[in-house]
Amino acid sequence: MVAKVFCVTVVVVFFLSARAEADNEPSACKLSTEEQLLDKVIRTEVKVEAMLSEIRKTEENVLSVLEYRKQDVQKTLTELKETNAAEIGQIKGKMESVVKGNSAKMDIGSSYVRWGRTTCPDDNELVYKGYAAGSSYTSKGGAANYICLTEEPQWGFYEESVAAGTQVHGGEYELGDHHADGGSKYFKKNLNDQDAPCSLCRTPRSSVTMIPGRLECFSGWTKEYSGYLAAGASGHASATEFICLDSDAEMISGGAANRDGRLFYLAEVSCGSLQCPPYIEGRELTCVVCSK
Ligand SMILES: [Ca+2]
Ligand SMILES: [Ca+2]
Structure with a gap:
């Protein structure tokens, strides 16, 4: 019995330490049906744990990429806003210049x-x-x-005598x-x-x-x-x-x-x-x- 428990422990340790070789069973062990079932369950758990670990790593990677992309997008948006503000300022300046020019040409006032x-x-x-x-x-x-x-009055013809007309x-x-x-x-x-x-x-x-x-x-x-x-x-x-x-x-x-x-x-x-x-x-x- 001690040998069998040892054998199961060896299997668990084997899968935990070398998951890549999880399918390779220690051939020297002789196991009963229950033990084989327990062995299968343990192997499955080990596999599930390995898969969960992979999923967590993948999730972390995805989150990391998303965060990077978010920062990238924010940076691009900031650059766009600055560029737009500068361009809008230039366009406004040109429009004002054109309006002023047109006003001068049209002599508005x-x-x-x-x-x-x-x-x-x-x-x-x-x-x-x-x-x-x-x-x-x-x-x-x-x-x-x-x-x-x-x-600064300017005169045409004039007579300096005062008439009865209008003053x-x-x-x-x-x-x-x-x-x-x-x-x-x-x-x-x-x-x-x-x-x-x-x-x-x-x-x-x-x-x-x-x-x-x-x-x-x-x-x-x-x-x-x-x-x-x-x-x-x-x-x-x-x-x-x-x-x-x-x-x-x-x-x-x-x-x-x-x-x-x-x-x-x-x-x-x-x-x-x-x-x-x-x-x-x-x-x-x-x-x-x-x-x-
Ligand atoms: Ca006076
Ligand atoms: Ca007066």
């Missing part, structure tokens, strides 16, 4: 008067600066619009009657009776409009400047248009004297036919010049 200022917003071109002017506030006729005269007067801020400190709250300085400058600005955008009652533009539009709505006085003989006085309006040097001419008053709300709310009786109206 529009112009407007910035009332009360001698400069233009950053991306605008200053066409010229000068003096706000128009018909006198005492005129029963004349013209209703404000004009922006340049500082152009300088523009003056008339802010002393109703506003404390000559409108300092609105324009950061006392402008009462000061003479008003203006500038003609050219924006690179093709549409430009003044929106009364707003300080900001609507979505998609660019703000050129904002301020307060102004016009001649309702009680004066001469009608005017409404214009937008810049909220940081300047004054012409040496124009402090009260000589009137074409006047600027702040325009205020009068409820009635005008809807209140949203408008409120007596408030000074704002304005913004927008382009797109």
Whole structure:
């Protein structure tokens, strides 16, 4: 019996140590049917264990390959993103260059008067600066619009005698009657009776409009400047248009004297036919010049 057990042990050790030769039985052993069966079971277990070991190794190999491939794919994706970002940047730069070139070729843009200022917003071109002017506030006729005269007049034929026709007067801020400190709250300085400058600005955008009652533009539009709505006085003989006085309006040097001419008053709300709310009786109206 001890010999037989020894024989089985030899078989197990044999298979564990030399699986490749698992089919070679030790021929010297004489085994009973049960022992042969046990021997078979042990051989099968050994084979199964060997197979499981192979499967585990294969699984480890597969996982290792998958991890490597994953890192490889991630690296490729990162490279692609960087390449795409660089290419997109280049394409964007080229498109902007083409658009700028086309804009220059097509001469896209529009112009407007910035009332009360001698400069233009950053991306605008200053066409010229000068003096706000128009018909006198005492005129029963004349013209209703404000004009922006340049500082460099050119003359054609002329006669220096004054005719009874139409005259152009300088523009003056008339802010002393109703506003404390000559409108300092609105324009950061006392402008009462000061003479008003203006500038003609050219924006690179093709549409430009003044929106009364707003300080900001609507979505998609660019703000050129904002301020307060102004016009001649309702009680004066001469009608005017409404214009937008810049909220940081300047004054012409040496124009402090009260000589009137074409006047600027702040325009205020009068409820009635005008809807209140949203408008409120007596408030000074704002304005913004927008382009797109
Ligand atoms: Ca004046
Ligand atoms: Ca005055």
